[in-house]
Amino acid sequence: MKNKKNELTKNQKIVLDCIQKSNKPVKAYSILSNVSKKGLKAPPQVYRALEKLIEVGEVHKIESLNSFVACNSKCIEPNGTIFSICKSCDQTTEVSNVALAKFLSDFKDMNGTQFSGFNLELFGTCKSCKT
Amino acid sequence: MKNKKNELTKNQKIVLDCIQKSNKPVKAYSILSNVSKKGLKAPPQVYRALEKLIEVGEVHKIESLNSFVACNSKCIEPNGTIFSICKSCDQTTEVSNVALAKFLSDFKDMNGTQFSGFNLELFGTCKSCKT
DNA sequence: AATAATTTGTTATATTATAACACTATCTTC
DNA sequence: GAAGATAGTGTTATAATATAACAAATTATT
Ligand SMILES: [Zn+2]
Ligand SMILES: [Zn+2]
Ligand SMILES: [Zn+2]
Ligand SMILES: [Zn+2]
Numbered sequence: 001m002k003n004k005k006n007e008l009t010k011n012q013k014i015v016l017d018c019i020q021k022s023n024k025p026v027k028a029y030s031i032l033s034n035v036s037k038k039g040l041k042a043p044p045q046v047y048r049a050l051e052k053l054i055e056v057g058e059v060h061k062i063e064s065l066n067s068f069v070a071c072n073s074k075c076i077e078p079n080g081t082i083f084s085i086c087k088s089c090d091q092t093t094e095v096s097n098v099a100l101a102k103f104l105s106d107f108k109d110m111n112g113t114q115f116s117g118f119n120l121e122l123f124g125t126c127k128s129c130k131t
Numbered sequence: 132m133k134n135k136k137n138e139l140t141k142n143q144k145i146v147l148d149c150i151q152k153s154n155k156p157v158k159a160y161s162i163l164s165n166v167s168k169k170g171l172k173a174p175p176q177v178y179r180a181l182e183k184l185i186e187v188g189e190v191h192k193i194e195s196l197n198s199f200v201a202c203n204s205k206c207i208e209p210n211g212t213i214f215s216i217c218k219s220c221d222q223t224t225e226v227s228n229v230a231l232a233k234f235l236s237d238f239k240d241m242n243g244t245q246f247s248g249f250n251l252e253l254f255g256t257c258k259s260c261k262t
Numbered sequence: 263a264a265t266a267a268t269t270t271g272t273t274a275t276a277t278t279a280t281a282a283c284a285c286t287a288t289c290t291t292c
Numbered sequence: 293g294a295a296g297a298t299a300g301t302g303t304t305a306t307a308a309t310a311t312a313a314c315a316a317a318t319t320a321t322t
Contacts, residue, residue: 009269028309042272047310063194064250066278066309084240087247095240103234107253109215109226115255116218119195123248124240140300159278173303178279183300197278197309 008053014038015049016058016070025067025092062092064121069094076101079117086126095122139184145169146180147189147201156198156223193223195252200225207232210248217257226253 008016018034019026026034032046040046050068053059059068060081072094075081082095082104104118139147149165150157157165163177171177181199184190190199191212203225206212213226213235235249 011270039271043310044272044312045270048269063252084246097238100234100238103231104251104253107228107231109253109255111258113255115215115253117254118251119254120235120249120251121194122235122238122240122246123250124244124246127242142301170302174279175281176302179300 008056008058009049011040011045012049012052014040015046016053019053019059019068020070022069024090025062025065025069027065027067031068060094062121063119065090065092067092072096077105080104080119082120082122084122084124086129087123088125088129091126091129095120139187139189140180142171142176143180143183145171146177147184150184150190150199151201153200155221156193156196156200158196158198162199191225193252194250196221196223198223203227208236208249211235211250213251213253215253215255217260218254219256219260222257222260226251 014035015031018031028043028046028050031050032040032043035046040049050059050061054061054068057075057078058071060071060083061068062083062085064085067090069083069092075094076096076098080101082097082100083092084095085092100120104120106114107118108114145166146162149162159174159177159181162181163171163174166177171180181190181192185192185199188206188209189202191202191214192199193214193216195216198221200214200223206225207227207229211232213228213231214223215226216223231251235251237245238249239245
């Protein structure tokens, strides 16, 4: 059974808040040091919150950076994520492109079976790193 | 400048051989224990070989698994990788689909700028895990 | 209130990856 | 082929990322 009100718990809110305030993907131990003043003092507290936040879709993990970002709420496909990542500064944005999301969601393997999820990471150079 | 003969070195060959012999993505420390009898006894030896092998395209890293696979030599796009990963057993295969690879390579950001690379991980259930 | 389920706090440890340094082998250029 | 540059090696130590395990506290259900 879930939380009756289906709300985030205290620790989950603290961690989510920390991630949302960053304009870049945040690392777990960076979160930990940022929220230590709020009482979260050990890695499991952060990792447990992250696990739940990811599960409910509030947070995504950027696998190639071992970092975490808040969902920009424009997730088109519930089972897929698309990110644009700056190779130079790690600035990351969630890509909302209907055609691309649909293409990936509809993609089937050799046997014609659809995949249940996907994660796409696009690498490039962000605006401010170009100048 | 590179190795004149552009060949892999002893350690690189040992590590590549180990990866190629596996039918699943291999973890760095698993490689380490597998090749310890061949003289590679410390993590940096494995990680340095991996770095080079990835650089030359012989090996890819599966980011979501922190594991490594040998390139199946069918890389369509030099700057992009596509993998199909079984959520149940981690069995991974490199996907060679021209349409998908082209779609991803040609994809442009909001400003019309092309990305320099991509990595797509497709999650599903492999044949043997379905039965 | 009793029970069950979830969340939390805490300690310890596992796993993944790199820094730093001395040394060796190989390549380049003269 | 010697001098210098580059790349690879071996080694020790340590950094960075993530989870196991268990006890205590909180919240939900009966
Ligand atoms: Zn999202
Ligand atoms: Zn940038
Ligand atoms: Zn490949
Ligand atoms: Zn499987």
